[in-house]
Amino acid sequence: MNKNLKRMATMQNMQKTGLELFYTKGYYNTSIDDILKELSLSKGAFYYHFSSKEDFFIEIVQNLLARKVYSLLIEPIEGHENPFELITNCFEDALETAVHNEMDFGFILGNFISEFNGRNPKIMKHLNDVLKIWEVNLVSTLQRGKFNGYIDRHTDSEAVAVFLISSFLGIRTMMVETAPSALKYRFMHQIKVYFKAIEAKKENV
Amino acid sequence: MNKNLKRMATMQNMQKTGLELFYTKGYYNTSIDDILKELSLSKGAFYYHFSSKEDFFIEIVQNLLARKVYSLLIEPIEGHENPFELITNCFEDALETAVHNEMDFGFILGNFISEFNGRNPKIMKHLNDVLKIWEVNLVSTLQRGKFNGYIDRHTDSEAVAVFLISSFLGIRTMMVETAPSALKYRFMHQIKVYFKAIEAKKENV
DNA sequence: ATAGTAACAAACTAGGTGGTCGGTTTATAT
DNA sequence: ATATAAACCGACCACCTAGTTTGTTACTAT
Numbered sequence: 380m381n382k383n384l385k386r387m388a389t390m391q392n393m394q395k396t397g398l399e400l401f402y403t404k405g406y407y408n409t410s411i412d413d414i415l416k417e418l419s420l421s422k423g424a425f426y427y428h429f430s431s432k433e434d435f436f437i438e439i440v441q442n443l444l445a446r447k448v449y450s451l452l453i454e455p456i457e458g459h460e461n462p463f464e465l466i467t468n469c470f471e472d473a474l475e476t477a478v479h480n481e482m483d484f485g486f487i488l489g490n491f492i493s494e495f496n497g498r499n500p501k502i503m504k505h506l507n508d509v510l511k512i513w514e515v516n517l518v519s520t521l522q523r524g525k526f527n528g529y530i531d532r533h534t535d536s537e538a539v540a541v542f543l544i545s546s547f548l549g550i551r552t553m554m555v556e557t558a559p560s561a562l563k564y565r566f567m568h569q570i571k572v573y574f575k576a577i578e579a580k581k582e583n584v
Numbered sequence: 585m586n587k588n589l590k591r592m593a594t595m596q597n598m599q600k601t602g603l604e605l606f607y608t609k610g611y612y613n614t615s616i617d618d619i620l621k622e623l624s625l626s627k628g629a630f631y632y633h634f635s636s637k638e639d640f641f642i643e644i645v646q647n648l649l650a651r652k653v654y655s656l657l658i659e660p661i662e663g664h665e666n667p668f669e670l671i672t673n674c675f676e677d678a679l680e681t682a683v684h685n686e687m688d689f690g691f692i693l694g695n696f697i698s699e700f701n702g703r704n705p706k707i708m709k710h711l712n713d714v715l716k717i718w719e720v721n722l723v724s725t726l727q728r729g730k731f732n733g734y735i736d737r738h739t740d741s742e743a744v745a746v747f748l749i750s751s752f753l754g755i756r757t758m759m760v761e762t763a764p765s766a767l768k769y770r771f772m773h774q775i776k777v778y779f780k781a782i783e784a785k786k787e788n789v
Numbered sequence: 790a791t792a793g794t795a796a797c798a799a800a801c802t803a804g805g806t807g808g809t810c811g812g813t814t815t816a817t818a819t
Numbered sequence: 820a821t822a823t824a825a826a827c828c829g830a831c832c833a834c835c836t837a838g839t840t841t842g843t844t845a846c847t848a849t
Contacts, residue, residue: 549754
């Protein structure tokens with residue numbers, strides 16, 4: 380096999396199982412040996428490709444987390460259609476993966492932010508960068524929605540974006556144990572109630 | 585000094601600094617020695633009073649966390665006044681302590697839930713109990729609000745409670761790094777927008 | 790005064806942790 | 820075929836962890 384391909388494959392395997400284990404067990408609670416055991420690889424292989432556990436994690440954030448957040452939470456709401464529908468569908472999909480206990484990258488992001496807060500500023504910076512990208516793009520979508528006449532023009536897009544992200548991160552925290560499906564249903568309903576409050580008032584059509 | 589008093593004092597000191605360190609550094613990332621060093625006590629003292637690190641933490645949840653959640657997030661919204669004002673003021677106060685980087689017990693709860701999710705079912709049960717108590721009491725307040733004519737009677741109180749808690753937990757996650765004061769302001773504004781959407785429609789007063 | 794015991798101290802165990810390093814395999818270029 | 824370097828192995832190190840054990844105070848009831 381081509382050496383370069385092998386290198387890429389090994390590194391990607393490590394990053395993939397690394398993310399899975401960091402997500403399910405937590406960063407500090409997952410040892411490098413845990414990851415290597417899963418792949419039947421040795422310490423030597425790990426430290427040949429990565430310089431430290433911290434750097435390894437940062438590469439995971441940039442190569443896997445950031446891209447997934449982009450493709451699952453940002454791209455789907457980029458159109459010029461009704462922003463309420465775009466965002467609703469996007470959240471609906473994300474929470475549905477959560478109900479099925481699959482990896483939901485918005486939640487993973489929030490989880491890591493909790494874990495590293497006040498403990499590792501370097502990693503926190505990278506996580507906050509991803510969060511910021513999500514926020515900025517949500518603001519864009521909302522501004523576009525105002526421009527296209529869907530959203531009341533007095534609405535504070537920044538505030539709405541913050542509110543949406545925070546409620547999403549929060550509901551995911553709550554969904555971890557008790558009846559996720561019921562929680563999702565209730566949450567989505569209230570999101571729609573909220574959207575009604577900020578939609579453009581049609582002055583007698 | 586009375587021996588019983590001394591016992592109580594030592595245990596409470598351990599629990600207090602224990603909670604502070606678990607909160608700031610995380611449970612798995614805080615060793616018992618860390619706590620003991622802070623108090624200039626020895627391992628012998630710890631294992632004389634507590635049977636394990638896990639039991640120690642559970643006692644903290646019940647003795648400190650649960651009580652604080654009750655006195656800071658439940659009691660303040662128990663009156664018969666306008667529930668929107670009660671909840672708004674309560675969140676306002678809680679987020680203000682967050683801005684000043686003091687311990688906000690709603691957030692601590694959400695943080696621990698993230699940390700123990702999927703890692704320690706026994707501890708998770710105790711944390712979920714506290715969360716459930718908060719939720720149940722929020723529902724009571726909302727129902728009372730409907731009864732007293734403040735909240736639209738078609739409103740799903742359970743869903744609103746879930747939505748409020750999730751958004752609160754989420755905004756606290758976001759406040760950990762970037763401009764907490766601005767986030768708080770934006771968040772509180774959108775909470776009010778949301779409340780407007782579920783308040784009782786006054787049919788020509 | 791003294792016996793008993795609560796409340797600690799301090800050294801220790803057994804098992805992990807991130808990280809290092811000399812050596813071995815495997816693919817590729819010549 | 821052979822030289823070379825990439826990719827990987829696995830023993831090892833220093834350190835840290837929760838938890839145990841054995842001793843030493845200091846108070847307190849009698």
